[in-house]
Amino acid sequence: MDRAENDIKKRLNRVFRETFGDEKLEVFETMTAVDIDAWDSLMHVVLVVAIEKEFGITLNAAEVGKLENVGMMLTTIKKHTRK
Template sequence: MTTLSKIESIFRDTFEDDTLVITHATKADDIDEWDSLTHVGLILTIEAAFETRFNTTEIASLQNVGDLVTLLENRGAAA
């Protein structure tokens, strides 16, 4: 399973939408239900799934899912 596909699975569970397609370009504005509370839940779930922790600077720098994938892959988080 790739990092992106694992993240997509988390998004589908979070937003309860099995048809949701996530790409590197996906950002919060692309998903109506993606608000600040959901964002916190996504980050916590992704941290648990990849057995890692992000600091606030890393989280604040994320512009899209591609940035998240890069961050995870650069730190060697297992997909």
């Protein structure tokens, strides 16, 4: 994992902690809604809005719906921040 990727993961981890109000939360690539109790369809959108704000990006409807796990989030963020 290079430095840029590491940085994205750290920032994403911070977004997760703030959104779900859990300071001990550590994200991993295969993490899904099953791993976090409060991650339901509503909190998913709250999370997306927080990600958009943190990284200064805008995700389209298909991307928002398809962000099923942290790995997909990292890939999508990388794709947008590279532009």
